Amino acid sequence: MKPIKQQHRFYLFQQLIWGVLFSLLIAGFIIMALGALLTDKQIDQQLKQQARSITEGVVFSIEGLIELGNTGEGLIELRNTSIIQRVVQNYATLPLVMEVAVINPQNKVLAQSDTFPTRLSFSALPSPFTEVLDQAAQTGLPTSFSTKIDRHSVLVSVLPFSNTLFGQASRRGLAIVILDADALRKQAVQALSITVLIYIFGIALTLILMAMWIHRILLRPLKQLRNAIVSLNSIDQFVMPEGLPNNEIRLLAQSLKSSTNQIKQYQEFLHKQAQALEVAVQDLSAKNTQLDSALSELHHTQIQMIQSEKMSSLGQMVAGIAHEINNPLGFIHSNLVHITSYVQDLIGVIQACQEQIPQFPTTLQDKIDEIDLIFVQEDIIKTLQSMQIGTERIREIVLSLRNFARLDEAKIKAVNIHDGIESTLLILQHRLQATDHRSEIQIRKYYGELPLIECYAGQINQVLMSVLMNAIDALDSLNQRSKTPEIHPQIKIQTEEISEQKIKIAVSDNGSGMTQEIMSNIFDPFFTTKPIGKGTGLGLSISYQIITENHRGRLFCESEIGVGTTFTIELPTHQTR
Known part of the structure; x- marks a missing residue:
């Protein structure tokens, strides 16, 4: 290092x-x-x-x-x-x-x-x-x-x-x-000048004390931590510096120590995996057909492991970001209520003063005219209302991120499928907006009465994300290739309970549709019709595995050229423990 x-x-x-x-x-x-x-x-x-x-x-x-x-x-x-x-x-x-x-x-x-x-x-x-x-x-x-x-x-x-x-x-x-x-x-003026000099002296004294305080509790521990990192010759040689304060800096050092240990274990694991793979390759070198099949399957498994690890890490990261945003947002949102009340009280006092004092002193009246007091009274309420709407919007986005961030949950839980659909749509909102090649994608929802479904919530969110992104990509490519007048793109989402033990989710688009040949390979690993660099061909393959193997359900596709495509997900309401 x-x-x-x-x-x-x-x-x-x-x-x-x-x-x-x-x-x-x-x-x-x-x-x-x-x-x-x-x-x-x-x-x-x-x-x-x-x-x-x-x-x-x-x-x-x-x-x-x-x-x-x-x-x-x-x-x-x-x-x-x-x-x-x-x-x-x-x-x-x-x-x-x-x-x-x-x-x-x-x-x-x-x-x-x-x-x-x-x-x-x-x-x-x-x-x-x-x-x-x-x-x-x-x-x-x-x-x-x-x-x-x-x-x-x-x-x-x-x-x-x-x-x-x-x-x-x-x-x-x-x-x-x-x-x-x-x-x-x-x-x-003389008295005010003395006050200014005293305040300047106070500022200087405050800055000196602040500098000493910052250096003691922040900069010195950070320097110790940095020196410990700079002195590393190998990732597994990190030593926790002594004398770190019991605050976020110590927590950072502990996290760094834990991360180095995990990296070391992962390196050892990869090393063992590589050794095992090398032995397997040597054992199967005489059987070319079996070797090709084994290598292909191994490659598929590795890609799936990496993809699963990415999704798990993504879930942890998104959940952490949503939590960090939600804390200060809660303070802002709750304080806006008090600020609005205070502002209304102040406006009431100002109006009462204007009623009780018909003629203000000239200097005060000039100041009122300068700031346009009537406009300020009207605009400050509108500003607070817009801030209230903005914080509500952020809270909705954070809630959707937290719902979608359950990718790393390993336990089966009873969840509301509609919540997962709404969270996924909110995350994909930017993909639905109008572009240079097409107008805004319209979402048509036809939700039925569904019971709570026992499932791996994060995995189901991953499947919904993959299916919806596939529909959006189909609508994007349709308007880019089409020479006819623009087709107004739309996606229809329909849910219903088809029996006491099973529910159905259907996602349909009005794109160009797929041929029978493409449909027969749509769930195969690494199969994609997108240009190089636009897709890996694993999204629908992993989704198929999640639905059929992990949840004992069905995922199938229906398509008609010139009409569109429908992906249907069938899930049992209860899973075997």
Whole structure:
């Protein structure tokens, strides 16, 4: 056994690390994006609350001072707006406050903090700004809005109020507070930046620990197993490495050890068979006729053994694949039910929010318009339904594979023949589809009421596969050779109980039919009418042996040129134990 060359090291390690890194980065990006969005909303809410509190505080302070002044001594001094100016100036020192002003009903500024970089003239502001102030003074409703003043993003809060200071005016005075939105956003960005740095550090630490963990429990045992394989000089010298973890890697090593033992035993068996064959050939060398017959029979037996071994291995492999597919498929199928329920709940919450909140904030409404929320609500249900249909289809295919995979069962069992037919048809579905030479093959089923049949289920499936494939091949060759208008191909499958002890399965096609000469040799070993490389001539021969010898039944053929061919299988309902 030649040593294995060392190639492409650590690809698995790199793929695992990159996979983990990519997953962490995606998760981090999503979390930070959501955090930024929520932070922006919190900033707007915080600014509005703070602005409202300041305007209410200004109004409360002014009203309190005026009420105090009306008691007597300070009345003349309180009429002077210097006290209001002092109140305004005190509130202007609060964090994020850029401007505080009090305007009387005649739009005259009674007090202004002058903390804005450029002194504001409220009467000379743009029309949208002044319109908001006029509307608030007339209606008496507080309001707030975001805008830009001298390239500063600000939040303006306006609180109308009435007071004896203004006399009997129909309009109200206004307390105005302007907060610096840029400063608060800058603080939020700094906090978010620190969070990002902490997350990056966490990713780096996670990758280091993950790399150490992967190397310890996966790569090192795999390297030990690989070194044990590379050091082999013969298939029977495999030694199980020490210290392998008790997981799938140990199971792989045990399977490899078991396989090498089986290969060794099989080699010894073949060696003994070859020796026995050589002795037999030497003993029969003098009898040419008998030698030819014996060699032909031996060759036939060997081919049948190989074919049976292939079918048994195929059954084990298909059963294993079906099992491995079915496990994750079960998780997906069951979780789809919960996901569908969750999505419907979320859609219900979204619809409830839309009903309770007629007008969303601009940023949220823009996001809703960007993703086309109505289309997403409709399409996600359709997508989940299509996924549900897809998983159901896969489950049907897996079930058919498991039913057909009973090729290696050595015990007689009571089975439903119709299940075997359906499983075989599902596996051959691709052969029934339309091709360049013919249209789709139509399957006509005429199932009777059948009891459970005692049989070798895997062998019966093998016979059904062989007979159906023979019918499909006949229809394929018909349209390739025919110069007449295309014949619509179809296969008819009929089952019935012909007595209390026997059932019948008939498979008919509307192909070109067979001559009497071909029919007389159809079940002979190695007889085939297909081109070289298209068939071995053993399918129907083995099927005949399975039905007649293993099940004490009948397999026969009826055909008419230009009409088609019918293969009939007769099976007893009970087998002798």
